[in-house]
Amino acid sequence: xxxxxxxxxxxxxxxxxxxxxxxxxxxxxxxxxxxxxxxxxxxxxxxxxxxxxxxxxxxxxxxxxxxxxxxxxxxxxxxxxxxxxxxxxxxxxxxxxxxxxxxxxxxxxxxxxxxxxxxxxxxxxxxxxxxxxxxxxxxxxxxxxxxxxxxxxxxxxxxxxxxxxxxxxxxxxxxxxxxxxxxxxxxxxxxxxxxxxxxxxxxxxxxxxxxxxxxxxxxxxxxxxxxxxxxxxxxxxxxxxxxxxxxxxxxxxxxxxxxxxxxxxxxxxxxxxxxxxxxxxxxxxxxxxxxxxxxxxxxxxxxxxxxxxxxxxxxxxxxxxxxxxxxxxxxxxxxxxxxxxxxxxxxxxxxxxxxxxxxxxxxx
Amino acid sequence: xxxxxxxxxxxxxxxxxxxxxxxxxxxxxxxxxxxxxxxxxxxxxxxxxxxxxxxxxxxxxxxxxxxxxxxxxxxxxxxxxxxxxxxxxxxxxxxxxxxxxxxxxxxxxxxxxxxxxxxxxxxxxxxxxxxxxxxxxxxxxxxxxxxxxxxxxxxxxxxxxxxxxxxxxxxxxxxxxxxxxxxxxxxxxxxxxxxxxxxxxxxxxxxxxxxxxxxxxxxxxxxxxxxxxxxxxxxxxxxxxxxxxxxxxxxxxxxxxxxxxxxxxxxxxxxxxxxxxxxxxxxxxxxxxxxxxxxxxxxxxxxxxxxxxxxxxxxxxxxxxxxxxxxxxxxxxxxxxxxxxxxxxxxxxxxxxxxxxxxxxxxx
Numbered sequence: 001x002x003x004x005x006x007x008x009x010x011x012x013x014x015x016x017x018x019x020x021x022x023x024x025x026x027x028x029x030x031x032x033x034x035x036x037x038x039x040x041x042x043x044x045x046x047x048x049x050x051x052x053x054x055x056x057x058x059x060x061x062x063x064x065x066x067x068x069x070x071x072x073x074x075x076x077x078x079x080x081x082x083x084x085x086x087x088x089x090x091x092x093x094x095x096x097x098x099x100x101x102x103x104x105x106x107x108x109x110x111x112x113x114x115x116x117x118x119x120x121x122x123x124x125x126x127x128x129x130x131x132x133x134x135x136x137x138x139x140x141x142x143x144x145x146x147x148x149x150x151x152x153x154x155x156x157x158x159x160x161x162x163x164x165x166x167x168x169x170x171x172x173x174x175x176x177x178x179x180x181x182x183x184x185x186x187x188x189x190x191x192x193x194x195x196x197x198x199x200x201x202x203x204x205x206x207x208x209x210x211x212x213x214x215x216x217x218x219x220x221x222x223x224x225x226x227x228x229x230x231x232x233x234x235x236x237x238x239x240x241x242x243x244x245x246x247x248x249x250x251x252x253x254x255x256x257x258x259x260x261x262x263x264x265x266x267x268x269x270x271x272x273x274x275x276x277x278x279x280x281x282x283x284x285x286x287x288x289x290x291x292x293x294x295x296x297x298x299x300x301x302x303x304x305x306x307x308x309x310x311x312x313x314x315x316x317x318x319x320x321x322x323x324x325x326x327x328x329x330x331x332x333x334x335x336x337x338x339x340x341x342x343x344x345x346x347x348x349x350x351x352x353x354x355x356x357x358x359x360x361x362x363x364x
Numbered sequence: 365x366x367x368x369x370x371x372x373x374x375x376x377x378x379x380x381x382x383x384x385x386x387x388x389x390x391x392x393x394x395x396x397x398x399x400x401x402x403x404x405x406x407x408x409x410x411x412x413x414x415x416x417x418x419x420x421x422x423x424x425x426x427x428x429x430x431x432x433x434x435x436x437x438x439x440x441x442x443x444x445x446x447x448x449x450x451x452x453x454x455x456x457x458x459x460x461x462x463x464x465x466x467x468x469x470x471x472x473x474x475x476x477x478x479x480x481x482x483x484x485x486x487x488x489x490x491x492x493x494x495x496x497x498x499x500x501x502x503x504x505x506x507x508x509x510x511x512x513x514x515x516x517x518x519x520x521x522x523x524x525x526x527x528x529x530x531x532x533x534x535x536x537x538x539x540x541x542x543x544x545x546x547x548x549x550x551x552x553x554x555x556x557x558x559x560x561x562x563x564x565x566x567x568x569x570x571x572x573x574x575x576x577x578x579x580x581x582x583x584x585x586x587x588x589x590x591x592x593x594x595x596x597x598x599x600x601x602x603x604x605x606x607x608x609x610x611x612x613x614x615x616x617x618x619x620x621x622x623x624x625x626x627x628x629x630x631x632x633x634x635x636x637x638x639x640x641x642x643x644x645x646x647x648x649x650x651x652x653x654x655x656x657x658x659x660x661x662x663x664x665x666x667x668x669x670x671x672x673x674x675x676x677x678x679x680x681x682x683x684x685x686x687x688x689x690x691x692x693x694x695x696x697x698x699x700x701x702x703x704x705x706x707x708x709x710x711x712x713x714x715x716x717x718x719x720x721x722x723x724x725x726x727x728x
Contacts, residue, residue: 041405062658104474112473181541294426
C-alpha cells in the first residue's frame with residue numbers, strides 16, 4: 001500500500017493540489033486495503049482522503065467502523081455521524097487543505113454541486129479529476145497477476161465441478177445457484193457478477209438472466225461466470241451442447257473459437273486494442289456473421305470485473321505488458337442462440353499469457 | 365405505466381422543460397416496465413427519454429435490445445451503437461428538444477459535464493433535476509403495496525424454511541447460501557441485498573459479511589435478509605439464540621423489541637419521521653445503550669431496498685399514508701454482539717399496517 005500511496009501523492013503534488021478524495025470503491029481498496037464495497041453509489045461505505053504530503057485518512061460511518069479499523073493499516077479512521085460533508089467542512093480547514101480533487105467519474109453530479117458550494121464558503125476549491133487511480137490500476141504487478149491467476153483457476157475449478165453434474169431437466173436457475181454456492185464454499189468472496197446460464201435460443205441475449213427453464217438434451221448451454229478472490233475478479237464464458245452438438249452448433253462454435261485463438265495470438269505489448277478486436281471481428285465477418293457480434297472483443301479485469309482497457313474497435317490505445325484482458329468473441333442468432341467463448345490473458349512483452357487452463361475442450 | 369408517464373410529463377411541462385432523461389434504474393423501471401438493472405452506474409442498461417408531450421423512448425444498446433423490446437409496451441426502443449451521447453446528439457435536434465432535464469442524483473459528474481458541453485453546441489441546454497420520479501415513488505398505490513406485501517411474505521417463508529434447518533456447526537456462509545438459493549427457488553428475482561448472517565460477537569458489525577465461521581450452540585445469530593419479487597423488495601432482520609438465550613441476551617433483545625413495538629405503534633399519517641426515530645431511540649437510551657444504536661431507525665422500501673423516507677433524527681418531514689418503511693432498532697456491543705429486529709410497515713391514515721406475519725416469537 002505504501003508505494004501506491006506514495007505514487008498517488010506524487011501525482012497529486014504534480015497537479016499542485018493539496019489532496020485527493022477517493023470515492024470509487026475499488027480505488028479505495030487498492031490504496032487502503034479497506035474491502036467494503038458500496039451497496040450503490042448513493043450509499044458509500046466510506047471515502048479515502050489523501051493529502052499530498054501527510055498520511056491518508058479513511059472517513060466512514062458507524063456501520064463500517066470495526067471493519068475499517070481492522071483492515072486499514074497505518075491510517076487513521078474517522079467517523080462522520082453527521083454525514084461526510086459536515087466532517088469535511090471541519091477537517092479540511094483544520095489540516096490546511098484548500099484545493100481538493102475529487103473523482104469526477106465516481107461522484108454524483110448533485111453531490112459534487114453541493115460539496116462545491118459548501119466548501120467554497122470555507123475557501124476550499126474543488127477540482128474534478130478522473131482516472132488518476134485507474135491509470136495506476138491498468139498495469140498489474142506480479143502480486144496482482146498472481147491473485148488474478150488464482151481467481152481464474154478457482155473459477156475454473158468451480159465450473160468443472162458444476163459442469164460434471166449438469167443434466168437435462170435441470171433449470172438455468174439450478175445451475176446458476178450451484179455455481180454461486182460452489183464459489184462461496186471454495187472461498188470466493190462473492191461472484192464477480194450475476195452468473196449467466198442460458199439455454200438454447202435464450203443464449204442469443206448476451207446478458208441473459210437465468211430463468212426457471214429446463215435444459216434439454218443436445219441443446220446448447222452458455223455459462224458466463226466469475227468470482228472475486230481476495231478482491232480480484234475472474235470472468236469466463238463457456239458454451240457447449242448438453243449431449244451432442246448438431247452441425248450448425250459446431251460450425252458457429254468453430255468460427256468463434258477461431259476468432260478467439262487468432263486474437264489471442266496477436267496480443268502483445270504495443271499492439272493497438274482496436275487491432276486485436278479487428279482480428280476477431282474480421283474472422284466472424286468473413287464467415288458471414290459480422291452483424292451477429294455486437295459487442296466489443298474484451299475488457300480489462302482486476303479489482304473490477306469490467307475495467308480498462310477495452311478491446312474494442314473504438315480504442316486506439318496500445319496494450320502494455322501487465323494489462324489483463326478478456327478475449328470473448330461471440331455470435332448471436334436471435335431465434336437460434338449464441339456462442340461466446342471467453343478467456344483471460346496477461347499482456348506480456350512478447351506475447352500473452354493465458355490464465356485459463358481448461359481450454360483444450362473448446363476446440364470442438 | 366400510462367398514468368405514471370402522464371404525471372411525469374405534467375411535472376416536466378410545469379418546469380417549462382422539453383424532456384427528462386431518466387437514468388436511475390428503478391425510476392426507469394417504474395416508468396417503463398423495463399426491468400434490467402445497471403451493473404454499476406458506469407455501465408448503464410439504458411435510459412428513458414420522456415419528452416413533455418410525446419411518447420417516451422427507451423434508449424439502450426445491443427446487449428439489451430431483445431429484453432427491452434419484450435418488456436416495454438407502447439414505447440419505441442432505439443439502440444446507441446456509438447454511445448448514448450452520439451445518439452442524443454442526433455435525436456434531440458430531430459425531435460425538437462432544446463431543454464433537457466437529467467437526473468442529477470444518478471448521473472456522474474464527469475458524464476454530466478461532457479454531455480452539457482457536447483449538447484450546448486447543438487443548442488440543447490441541460491438542467492440538473494433531482495428526485496422528480498422518486499417523489500412519485502414515495503407513495504405506493506395499492507397494487508404496489510400488494511407486491512410489497514407478497515415480497516415480505518415470501519421472504520418470511522424463506523426465513524422459516526431455512527430457520528427450521530439451522531443447527532450448531534453450520535457456518536454463516538452455509539446459512540446465507542441456503543437463504544439465497546431458497547429465495548430463488550421460490551421465485552424471487554434475486555436477493556434485495558447480500559444477506560447478513562452473523563454469529564455471536566460478529567453481529568456487532570451492523571453490516572457483517574457472512575464468513576466461514578461455525579455457529580455454536582446457545583450463541584446468538586443475526587439474519588438480515590431480503591428479496592426482490594416482481595421488482596419489489598423486502599427487508600427483514602431476525603436475531604435469536606441457536607438453543608437457549610442467556611440472561612444478557614434476553615435483556616438486550618427485550619429492550620430492542622420494546623423500542624420496535626413503541627415506534628411501530630406511533631407510525632401514522634402526519635407524524636414526523638424524526639419523532640418515530642426518537643421514540644425508539646429514547647427507550648434504548650433510557651436503558652443505557654444510547655451509544656450502541658448508531659444507525660437510523662428505518663428507511664423506505666419499494667423498487668429500491670433503501671429509499672426515502674428515512675426514519676432518522678435528521679428527517680423532520682412527515683410520514684404520509686402509502687409510504688412503506690422498515691422499523692429496525694438495534695443495540696450493538698463491540699465484544700458481545702448485536703441484536704437488531706426489523707419489520708416493514710405501511711403508513712395508513714390512522715396507524716400503520718404491519719406487513720410481517722412471523723412476529724410473535726420476537727417477544728422473547
